[in-house]
Amino acid sequence: MTAILQGKDVQLPGVERSAGVWISAWRRLRNDRVGMVSLSVVVLFLMLVLLAATHLVAADWQREVGVPNAPPAFVGAKAIEKSTDPLAALVPKDAKPVDLSDIDPLAPKYKEWAERAAKIQIAEPPRATTLPFGGDRLGRDVLSKAVKGAEVSIFVGVFAAVLATLIGTLLGALAGYVGGKVGDFLEWLYNVFTSVPDILLIFAFAAVLGRGIDTVILILGLVGWTGMYRQVRAEYIKHRTREYVRAAEAIGASHTSRMFVHILPNVSHVVLVRMSLLVVGFIKAEVILSFLGLGVPVDAVSWGTMLSEAQSELVLGHWWQLAAATIFMAVFVTAFSLLADAVRDALDPKLR
Amino acid sequence: MVPTLAGVILLVFFLFKFFGGDPAEILGGLLATPEQIQAIRQQLGLNDPWYVQLWIFVKGIFSFNWGNSWATAEPVSNIFRTRLPATLTVMIPILLLDVVLGVIAAMAVAYVRGSLTDRVVMIIITVALSISFLVYIIVGQWLFGFQLGWFPVQGWTDSTWTNLTTYAVLPVMLAVFVGLAPQTRLYRGFFLDEINQDYVRTARAKGLSENKILFKHVLRNALIPVLTNVSVQLPGIFIGSFLIETFFSIPGLGREVLLAVNRSDYPVIQAVTVYLAVLTMVINLLADIMYKLVDPRVVLK
Numbered sequence: 340m341t342a343i344l345q346g347k348d349v350q351l352p353g354v355e356r357s358a359g360v361w362i363s364a365w366r367r368l369r370n371d372r373v374g375m376v377s378l379s380v381v382v383l384f385l386m387l388v389l390l391a392a393t394h395l396v397a398a399d400w401q402r403e404v405g406v407p408n409a410p411p412a413f414v415g416a417k418a419i420e421k422s423t424d425p426l427a428a429l430v431p432k433d434a435k436p437v438d439l440s441d442i443d444p445l446a447p448k449y450k451e452w453a454e455r456a457a458k459i460q461i462a463e464p465p466r467a468t469t470l471p472f473g474g475d476r477l478g479r480d481v482l483s484k485a486v487k488g489a490e491v492s493i494f495v496g497v498f499a500a501v502l503a504t505l506i507g508t509l510l511g512a513l514a515g516y517v518g519g520k521v522g523d524f525l526e527w528l529y530n531v532f533t534s535v536p537d538i539l540l541i542f543a544f545a546a547v548l549g550r551g552i553d554t555v556i557l558i559l560g561l562v563g564w565t566g567m568y569r570q571v572r573a574e575y576i577k578h579r580t581r582e583y584v585r586a587a588e589a590i591g592a593s594h595t596s597r598m599f600v601h602i603l604p605n606v607s608h609v610v611l612v613r614m615s616l617l618v619v620g621f622i623k624a625e626v627i628l629s630f631l632g633l634g635v636p637v638d639a640v641s642w643g644t645m646l647s648e649a650q651s652e653l654v655l656g657h658w659w660q661l662a663a664a665t666i667f668m669a670v671f672v673t674a675f676s677l678l679a680d681a682v683r684d685a686l687d688p689k690l691r
Numbered sequence: 692m693v694p695t696l697a698g699v700i701l702l703v704f705f706l707f708k709f710f711g712g713d714p715a716e717i718l719g720g721l722l723a724t725p726e727q728i729q730a731i732r733q734q735l736g737l738n739d740p741w742y743v744q745l746w747i748f749v750k751g752i753f754s755f756n757w758g759n760s761w762a763t764a765e766p767v768s769n770i771f772r773t774r775l776p777a778t779l780t781v782m783i784p785i786l787l788l789d790v791v792l793g794v795i796a797a798m799a800v801a802y803v804r805g806s807l808t809d810r811v812v813m814i815i816i817t818v819a820l821s822i823s824f825l826v827y828i829i830v831g832q833w834l835f836g837f838q839l840g841w842f843p844v845q846g847w848t849d850s851t852w853t854n855l856t857t858y859a860v861l862p863v864m865l866a867v868f869v870g871l872a873p874q875t876r877l878y879r880g881f882f883l884d885e886i887n888q889d890y891v892r893t894a895r896a897k898g899l900s901e902n903k904i905l906f907k908h909v910l911r912n913a914l915i916p917v918l919t920n921v922s923v924q925l926p927g928i929f930i931g932s933f934l935i936e937t938f939f940s941i942p943g944l945g946r947e948v949l950l951a952v953n954r955s956d957y958p959v960i961q962a963v964t965v966y967l968a969v970l971t972m973v974i975n976l977l978a979d980i981m982y983k984l985v986d987p988r989v990v991l992k
Contacts, residue, residue: 531698534968536927539948543703546952546960547711619821626823627934631949646825653833665826672821 360608360686367685374681380674384489391490397483400640405467408657409474411481473659475648484640485663491641493671495555495634496622502560503621504614507567508603514568515575516598525568532565541624545633555634559621567613574606608686615679619672626668642668692972699968703961704748708741717955718761748961757962762954767962770947778943780851781859781866781935782928788867790921793874794914800875801882802905813879816872824869828938831865845940862935881916885909915986922978926971930963 368374390396440446472482514525532540544558578584579602587601622642628634629643637644642664649661715731716723723731732738736747751757757767800812836844842861848854885891886909894904933945940946944963951959982989 527694527698530695531702534695534699534971535964536930536967536971538927538933539930539964539967542948542952543706543960543964546955546957547707623823627825630825631937633952642823643825646823646829650829653829654837661826661829665822668823669818669821673818676817676821 364608364682364685368681371681371685373677374685377674377677377681380670381678384493384671384674387486388490388493391486392494397486397490400479400483400487402480403466403478404480405470405474405478407474407476407478408652408655409466409468409470409478410657411473411659412469412471414469414473472663473657475660476652481645481660481663484645484660485642485667488640488642488645488664489667489671491552491635491639492622492625492643492668495552495559495625495641496618499556499559499563499621499625500614500617502556503563503617504567504610506560507564507613508571508610510564511568511571512575512598512603515572516579516594516602518576522572525572529565529568532562537562541628542633545628550633550636552635552639555625555628558628559624563617563621567610567617570609570613571606574609575602578602578605612679612683612686615675615682619676619679622668622672622675692976695972696969699965700749700752703964704745707957707961708744711957712955713737714761714957717957752965757958760951760956760959762951762956767958770959771944771962771966774942774944774947775929776851777847777854777941778929778932778936778945780854781862781932781941781943784855784859784863785866785870785932786921786924786928788863789870789874790917792867792871793878794910794917796871796875797878797882798905798910798913801879801886804879804883804886813876816876819872820876824934827869828865828934831861831868832938835861835864847941858939858941862932862939862941866932866935877920878913878917881913882909884916885913888912915982918981918985919978922974922981925974926967929967929970 368378387396391398466478470480470482472480472485475481475484510525510528514522535543540562541558544561545554548554548558575598583605584597584601587597592601625634625641626643626646629641630647632647634643635641645660645664649658649664652658653661714735715728715737718731718735719728736744739747755768759766760770800809803809832844835841843858846858848858891904891908894908899908930945930948932941932943933949935941936943936946937949948960948963950956951963
């Protein structure tokens with residue numbers, strides 16, 4: 340008896356243990372050049388997010404370090420001289436200032452006010468005329484804004500995806516494994532959620548739940564679980580009657596144990612692939628929600644709020660905020676989608 | 692269908708009832724006295740038990756009487772009637788062009804599958820997809836409307852024809868451009884599934900021309916999943932253009948819903964949600980019937 344139990348991890352001589360699904364997937368992924376490049380880009384971004392979250396970089400993104408709409412350093416400060424005062428053209432050059440002091444009722448007070456104003460010290464910190472990648476309307480560094488925005492946008496995308504995955508996997512496992520009345524009820528819930536277009540459901544949740552980063556995560560998670568549910572449920576129905584689950588039943592594993600200890604690891608690759616797709620979708624959704632003013636609060640910055648500021652800046656010729664947000668987002672989302680594809684191929688070579 | 696509809700009604704009702712703010716306080720504003728709040732509560736029936744309120748809610752749905760918008764006092768049914776045409780003016784051309792161009796592009800790419808063209812197109816699509824829809828609209832509106840002046844930046848009239856030929860052109864163009872990438876990628880998969888089927892080999896073996904195989908055999912079979920996809924998208928056209936409507940100031944339903952969210956205008960949001968759910972279910976039913984027509988092998992349950 341003890342010999343059998345101990346023999347669990349012992350290699351039988353002559354029988355080579357085949358590599359597990361994760362190890363062989365990692366091997367396949369390592370041979371995928373596109374996958375590895377995108378993996379390193381994603382890891383870089385995640386490190387950036389971590390640094391921003393711990394206030395090591397971009398902590399003072401709200402400081403107005405440059406002149407308003409400071410152009411990027413590589414464009415040079417010249418661009419700023421081009422913008423002239425539009426009123427100057429309306430005033431004739433030889434016009435003399437009109438003396439209003441006779442009729443101005445406030446005239447006697449000006450001197451007193453000037454004295455009082457002189458007593459107050461205003462320290463105007465020196466403002467840079469150019470910033471590495473330009474400044475926004477208030478002279479804040481666009482680059483640190485984009486880094487801080489990356490933190491918020493990626494944080495929201497990842498955690499909303501985790502929430503949606505938790506809900507979808509739990510409900511999907513229940514529906515697929517238990518079936519019967521419970522399954523019918525969950526199918527009904529699924530139908531209810533999918534019969535309303537996603538964006539409208541998001542609007543309805545946003546209308547009642549208000550604004551804030553945690554609210555956005557909650558909304559996206561509550562709306563986005565349906566696809567995961569569907570897939571996990573199908574997997575559980577497939578696995579429920581497999582021999583290894585029967586064997587687990589025979590040795591007395593409980594329902595919970597069979598659901599989450601035995602079946603879940605065998606469908607986890609499906610969950611992982613689906614979740615990475617969710618992250619991409621949710622980052623895009625967060626950007627749109629923040630743009631519409633339904634996302635992150637005004638004292639935070641995300642790629643979406645940057646884009647909404649950029650809309651009016653672009654008309655004035657200040658393109659750098661738009662470019663920064665777009666480039667950051669495009670690089671991360673492209674890398675993440677390519678990584679998701681590579682992970683899918685690595686985990687399920689048959690799908691290819 | 693009936694249980695699902697009941698579910699949607701319950702979901703909307705309880706969502707707004709238990710998580711939403713107190714309607715009386717939203718309606719009364721910041722300066723309302725407690726008596727005024729009380730009066731509003733009485734008027735809306737908020738002092739009744741929840742099942743009575745649910746009954747009022749259900750009655751409103753089936754009698755198409757949602758009362759007035761809280762923000763503008765405009766009847767909700769009137770909002771639907773006046774905003775829907777603008778939305779459809781923009782969205783129907785978008786949907787049609789997206790499907791037609793998407794099918795053509797996907798067929799072309801699928802035909803040269805595995806080639807350099809195919810791979811380059813797929814890479815472009817992946818990159819194009821990673822840029823937010825917002826950026827395309829912002830840049831497109833700025834470039835074509837503001838810089839080049841080819842199209843009006845914003846605007847709308849009462850004449851559908853003027854709208855279609857003048858004001859809707861740029862929004863439709865941008866939306867089609869953005870929608871084309873995911874559409875092509877999806878449809879390419881459908882075409883690839885069909886191109887690898889045995890019947891294609893058989894058709895080729897009996898000496899049919901490539902054109903005939905592609906257009907008569909492959910296209911007709913691949914159109915079935917395309918049809919599914921279109922029917923999934925169809926409910927979205929009633930609201931899906933909210934971003935475009937916001938950017939181009941088009942007085943459509945999407946913009947109205949967005950305004951309603953910003954103004955906590957519950958009746959409008961509730962009405963749109965419930966009716967769109969009904970519409971989705973009807974469209975799904977019609978799509979199922981269409982399958983039966985297109986593919987006799989399909990058996991309806």
